[in-house]
Amino acid sequence: MDNRSYSFPLPILARDFINHLAVTNKSKSTQVAYTLELRLFFNYLCDFLPDFPSSPQDIDLSFIGKISHRHIEAYLSWVSDQRNNGARALARKQAAIKSFFHYLLREDLIPKDVTIKLDPINVTQKLPKALEPEQIADLTDVMETGIGLTPGQLKYYAYTEKRDYAIILTLIGTGLRLSELCHLNLSTTNFNKGCFEVTRKGNKETVIYFNREISEALTDYILHERPRYASGDSDALFLSIQGKRISKRAVQNLILKYMTILKGLGHNTDGFSAHKMRSTFATLLLRETDNLAIVQDALGHSDPRTTRIYAKVLDEQLKRAAELIKFK
Numbered sequence: 001m002d003n004r005s006y007s008f009p010l011p012i013l014a015r016d017f018i019n020h021l022a023v024t025n026k027s028k029s030t031q032v033a034y035t036l037e038l039r040l041f042f043n044y045l046c047d048f049l050p051d052f053p054s055s056p057q058d059i060d061l062s063f064i065g066k067i068s069h070r071h072i073e074a075y076l077s078w079v080s081d082q083r084n085n086g087a088r089a090l091a092r093k094q095a096a097i098k099s100f101f102h103y104l105l106r107e108d109l110i111p112k113d114v115t116i117k118l119d120p121i122n123v124t125q126k127l128p129k130a131l132e133p134e135q136i137a138d139l140t141d142v143m144e145t146g147i148g149l150t151p152g153q154l155k156y157y158a159y160t161e162k163r164d165y166a167i168i169l170t171l172i173g174t175g176l177r178l179s180e181l182c183h184l185n186l187s188t189t190n191f192n193k194g195c196f197e198v199t200r201k202g203n204k205e206t207v208i209y210f211n212r213e214i215s216e217a218l219t220d221y222i223l224h225e226r227p228r229y230a231s232g233d234s235d236a237l238f239l240s241i242q243g244k245r246i247s248k249r250a251v252q253n254l255i256l257k258y259m260t261i262l263k264g265l266g267h268n269t270d271g272f273s274a275h276k277m278r279s280t281f282a283t284l285l286l287r288e289t290d291n292l293a294i295v296q297d298a299l300g301h302s303d304p305r306t307t308r309i310y311a312k313v314l315d316e317q318l319k320r321a322a323e324l325i326k327f328k
Contacts, residue, residue, distance in 0.1 A: 011059040014038050017103045027201050037096035044075045061109060069117035072097055091121040129276045130283040135267050136172065139258060143168060148261040159241065162225040164254055166217040167238060167246075171255075171274060173214045175281035175298055178248050178274040180208075184237040186222070191215055208298075248274075 010018070017038075021031050042056035045063075049071070052063055076094060079085045085093070098115040105113045131139065142148055143165045146157050157164075171181060180198050188197035194215055196208045210218075218237075231243030238246040252274060259269040285298060 009057045010035065010038060011042060011056055011064075013059075013061065013064065013104065013109065014042065014056075014100060017100050020103055025203050027203075033092070034096045034099065037093050038100060040079070041072075041075055041093070041097055044078060045071065048074075048078075064104070065110065067114065069114045072115065072118060087121055094118060094121055129272060130279040131172070131269075131272070131276065135262060135269070136280070138265055138267065139168065139262060140165075142258060142261055142265075148264060153257065156241075159228070160225070162217070162221040163238060166214070166221040167251060167254065168258070168277070169214050169217045170210065171277035172280050172284075174208050174210050175278050175285070176208060177278065178251060181274075182238065182246055182248055182251065185235045186237055187235050189218070189237055191219065 009015070018031055018035055021034060039056065042059060045059070045067070046052050046054055046056055049066075051066070053059060072094070076090050079093060080090060083089075094115075098118070101110070101113045101115045104110045143161070146154055146161070149157055167181065170176065170184075171178075174196070176184075176196075176198065177200075180200065184196055184198070189195075190197070194210055194212075196210065197205065198208050199205050222237075226239060229239055229241050229243045231239075234243065234245070236245035238251075240246050240250060255272065255274055255277070259272045262269045282298075285294065
């Protein structure tokens with residue numbers, strides 16, 4: 001079943017829907033995610049509904065007209081039971097199916113949208129993790145001194161120290177997504193204005209500003225370390241030791257390494273990732289500005305509800321800080 005969900009093509013109408021996502025500036029990752037979700041849904045229908053064709057590519061409008069909200073609920077129940085999908089995964093699957101039916105209704109291909117009968121799937125929103133100020137201070141100390149690194153790690157540290165320091169400062173100080181950081185270029189980094197030119201989700205071109213500390217770290221890296229492993233005329237800002245554009249996996253491993261060292265110093269850094277660096281930026285910016293609109297714009301969120309969760313993170317940090325105050 002799993003192999004079929006990747007190998008079988010989509011129905012023509014579903015492929016039209018994915019093309020629609022592309023022309024409405026939905027990201028490649030969104031298109032891929034919706035493709036995989038819809039493939040699995042249509043494979044399920046072909047496998048378990050007796051009057052459906054054996055292959056999703058043979059599903060036309062007449063078959064789609066037979067799909068009811070009960071079929072969708074049965075599918076969600078099946079992936080919950082057979083694939084151990086939790087609430088978040090179920091919500092994603094339901095969202096993909098709902099979007100597809102909304103598209104069909106908008107195109108006047110179906111008389112009604114059966115997904116309106118689906119009950120919303122409640123997903124408990126976890127507070128994103130963010131580094132505390134003292135954790136940031138210890139992190140920068142470790143990165144500047146190499147304290148806590150193993151002998152094997154120190155070998156690479158001497159070669160990539162400035163790059164790694166610039167990467168971590170850029171993540172914490174700008175709120176860039178991991179993919180955005182990896183796609184930064186020299187030609188779109190403006191030191192005079194202190195900004196990066198970035199293409200965000202939905203192909204939105206924007207400017208991301210960075211402060212003097214980041215500018216100094218980037219300059220130090222570009223002048224004194226990047227030439228060691230630069231190859232050809234690569235425009236990529238951050239390079240691997242092999243001279244190629246740094247990968248997301250490499251940055252993730254870099255963060256994991258330093259989070260492990262911080263844990264050894266007594267900090268709770270379990271589960272920290274590149275996205276936690278983005279959460280740290282959002283929390284710091286909100287602390288300094290007390291303005292959710294500024295944070296929303298800096299993060300590139302289209303929905304202000306996505307940004308409000310960082311206010312809760314800040315509240316939690318302030319609460320923990322208050323508990324540290326002693327009167328005796």
